[in-house]
Amino acid sequence: MNLKAETLSKIDEVITHYPVKRSATLPLLHLIQEDIGHLPADTSEWVAAKLELEPINVLEVITFYPMFRQKPIGRRHIKVCRTLSCALVGGYKTCATFEAEFKTHLGEVSPDGEVTVDFVECLASCGTAPVVLIDDELHEKVDVAKAKQLSDQIKAEAKKR
Amino acid sequence: MFDFYFEIPLVIRLFLQGLAVIMVIFPIAGACSMAERKVAAWIQDRPGPNRAVVPWVAWIPFLGTFLQRLGIFHVMADGGKMLFKEDSLPGHVNKFYFVLAPIVAMIPALTTVVVVPFGAYLDAAGKIIPVGLAPLDVGILAVFAVSSLGVYSMILAGWASNSKYPFLGSVRASAQLISYELSMALSVLPVFLWVNAPGMEATMGFGRVVEFQSQPGFLGGMWFGFLMPLSAFIFFVALFAETNRQPFDTVESESDLVGSFHTEYGAFKWGLFFVAEYSHMIVGSGVFMLLFGGGWNPLPWVPLADLVGWLAQITPLASHPLFVGVLSISIFLGKVLAMIFLFMWVRWTLPRFRYDQVMKIGWQRLLPLSIANLLFYAIAIAFIQK
Amino acid sequence: MAVITVERKPLTFLERTYLPQIAGGLKTTLKHLVAPKKTLEYPEQRPAIPTGYRGVPTLVMDPNGREKCVSCQLCEFVCPPKAIRITPGEIPADQPDRAHVEKGPKAFDIDMLRCIYCGLCQEVCPEEAIFLQNQFSMSGYSREEMVNHKDRLYELGGTLPDAHFKWDKKKAAEEHGNAH
């Protein structure tokens, strides 16, 4: 585990928030993912040692929540809503557009290492469906045209770098 | 022509004649057992035994196959089997009587043949002389006397077997034979009453009976079977019982007595019982044909002499004694074989009587009937021959 | 309960002598004497086996030529005379067409001296792998010969059409199905 000193101190701090150490499992995992971008294979053992648990207990938590990623992702994370409202107004098409634009498949890192497209459950903005979350930024009413526009924007930003 | 034969000493001659009879009876008995199986099969819509074949016969086209299909080689197979299979002697039997029984069975079976004429030839005078080993005057009496000894073999076999089914069978055999012998004897009496007309030399021989049935004229040419149908019928039924044939084979009765008197027997000893049974049938059939079936006369109202006469018009060879002898023996044998077929036919038609039914038929039906029959014919003959 | 007394017609004198009946019987048997034969001459002529005939029990392959028996031993359990003896075994993972079945008989013996052809094995088989087929004559010179081993059972059984393809479906699901 190669964590930043800042993260380590946060971890030590967050453990003190709970009466039993075990309860700090989720915050710890979040902190590690924020730091590294995903949860590497040895996370379970590291966290278990930290919280005096068995590694399998931590692994159970990691595999339960879809938001914990066990594999690295691209620099940008595009999450397309798949739930009913968005699906009805073309969420699937939006998702397919992103996949085609970046020549990638769901859950995989695009060949240029720029993005990972995920088809996720409700992003809680049904009134403006279909919605897409790119990193922490919510985009509403993303039809195919807007999806293309967003893709171009991301590609342009990538080129600048 | 056959004079040389009569020059042979009598003892040897009789021995040769006896041997000849055995040589004929044995194969016929064997053939009968085969025929029995074939007839049984045909009546039951089966082909019957048709597998055994002698190799070089099988090579003959058509005929070989035909003989094989006919099953005649099974006679040889069966006989060979009976001769060569292990002749076991059960441990619990009375050995002496056990071995004696089949021998005792054979003696009356072969002896009775002696007195039965089985053909006729024309002597120099053109008179028809019966052919037989011993044309005894007591004829029918000898047959009755000797053939009823056959039951001793069954009693011996059943008792010596020291086993309950054979014993039961032998008891049945003795009772059955006694019951039917009476009716049988009574049924033939009218025949001899008739043929021994007052003033004639009395005889119980068969020659006279056949001779009587060969007379010209309506009554003369008519066989006793037509003249005395009831007598013939009683004799016929009693014959079935005497030879232990279905429907009177309660003695053997395999469904309730396993195999009865021959349960413990096997191989050749068992075979002897069957040869004896078939000899009984042959002799019985012969007697029936002599008494009621016209003997060697070919047809009712057609005596042998007439037939020979007609044939002699075609070829003089027909009146040769040898030809007449062969012809008469063939006719007689043919009739006997027809009778034997009747035995088999009846066997596969009628179910076996229960033992009590056998006794009832014997004592309560046939015996009164035969007595009444005798009285009727005695009176009738008295009137006719007055 | 009403009792109906059936009046039996008294027999006539002639009937009581049984002679007409005997003559009738003789007539019947005489007819059969000359009637065409109804039997088959067995080794040369073979009977037509009706469908559903219960002959010698055999093991069958599915249309892909894969053995269907998974050695669940239910037939061994149900067999009334205990004629069946199975030694179960695991199918090694390196057999691509059978590995997904996992289990198969290592040995499968049916003692035909014990078998009573009741067909319970066929009835109980959950995989439709054992069938009593047309073969009806079994013979041998020794007791050992009368025990049908697995090879012989498959040789006798051959392949039967099968509409289920249970294990094919299972394999397809394993390869393309709902795997996570």
Place this chain on the structure above:
Amino acid sequence: MIATAKPDLVTVNIDGKEIAVPKGTNVIEAARLVNVDVPHYCYHPKLTIVGNCRMCLIEMGMPAVDPATKAPIMDPATGKQKINWIPRPQIGCGTNVSPGLHVRTTTPMVKDAREGVMEFLLINHPLDCPICDQAGECKLQEQATGYGRGYSRFIEDKNVKPKRTQLGPRVTLDDERCILCSRCIRFSKEIAKDDVLGFVDRGSYSTLTCFPGKKLENNYSLNTVDICPVGALTSTDFRFKMRVWFLKQTNAIDTESSVGANTVVWSREGTIYRITPRRNDEVNDTWMADSGRVLFKAVQAPDRLSAVKINGTDSAFDIAINAAAELFKANAGAVAVVGSGRSTVEEQFLTKQLATALKASTHLVSRVGEGDKLLVSADRNPNVRGALVTGLISTLPGVKLVDLGAQIDAGKVKVVVTVGEDLAAAGLNAGQLAKISLIVLGTHAKSMDGGAKVVIPTLTAFEKSGTFVNQQFRIQKFLKAVPPMAGATDDLIVLAKLVGAAGGATIPTEVNALWKTIAAAVPALATTTFANLPETGQLLDATPFSALPFVEGETLHYKPAQPVVAAANA
């Protein structure tokens, strides 16, 4: 009528039947007492309750009382107190009895609940019964028959999961069959204290896994197979060997240590296929160690002794006994008997008789290992206490047969009778063995067999009946599971013949008759009979031996009477 309850008892009504049960009992156990079966998967009496299978749903209610006055409300229709039934079904495993609790298990609601739960459990369960080793003892099979719907409405594709995962060296996992009851996880965590199992990918694809890189390889791993209600966890050793319905069950005792875990030996036609634990709440609960489950392989081991031998050549039993008698006569007073802590009480009694008849010194081989604080104790002899009770020894056996070695070296012992013990392995050196004439009663070929004067093959614990006295001084019986191997003779017969050869009295060898002799001769066993020995064993009076320094440490249901001082000696 509700019976007045004893202070610690609670009266409950289950399907109309009143029963008083101890406080803290849950509804499943209470129902079991009135022969009402409440189906369940995840509940196990020796594990914590999680209530995740939902199979034990039942209807519950409490007698109605007026909230204000606390007076009972009577039902005018029946004249009894009205019951307030909870409108939704409750789980039986997670509900402890309370006074006046009413339970109904036969109502349509319960039936619907069970059918629904069964339907959900079967959604992803494969149709594997023909190949599944659990078939025949499968809870899912039984309860699908008993409480299921009888047909499937599921037309979608079933989930596909790994079919043959090796969880450890002895356990194979078929994930498709798993119904997620978590018994194995709880066992590993709570009993085996080896928390390596868990569910990952919870949701539609919940999968039981061992933590990557770890294995379920503790010495109790096979208990997970026993408690698995379906065929998900199977024993790699027993996998696809035999269907359980063919197997005959014989009660036995684990011989690997002085815990004396109760077991069941499963055999068919003289072949043992597996050993599983038998519940005895006083000894081993429902568990046993994996190491005890493979002991049956010794029965058909290739080195089993099968022929009587004299000086290495095959001989006959009677001749061997005569040869022994001659040795006894020629060396009167110079005979030693080595008994065994692995022999049964009966055999030890006869060994003692033999020693008495020969006026011989007696020795016992000690086997001390490390206890695992659960079901394998430090003393690896199952029956040292039997030897104490029968008087074969009076002190605990010393290490390496030092006494016997010294006697041999001094020339005082010229003949040694050994009952099932390998003297070379037990500590005698080659020089000492060379000095003595050896009479061996044994089951397996051993190093000194070639040098033994007389070798008589005897039986393994699976081929005979007998009793062991475990560390708690609990005498427990085991029964013959398979017929003896050809050529081997029952130890009791051999020993009785040897007693005769040594000039002793005739002793019956049939176990029930022998027990009459034992009861008469051994005061501690005066009231014991073999036939009436309870399934759970009978505790003997341990006070005469309380001063002895037993080597066992603490194990499940056993606390040593005093601090372990013997360990220092060892």
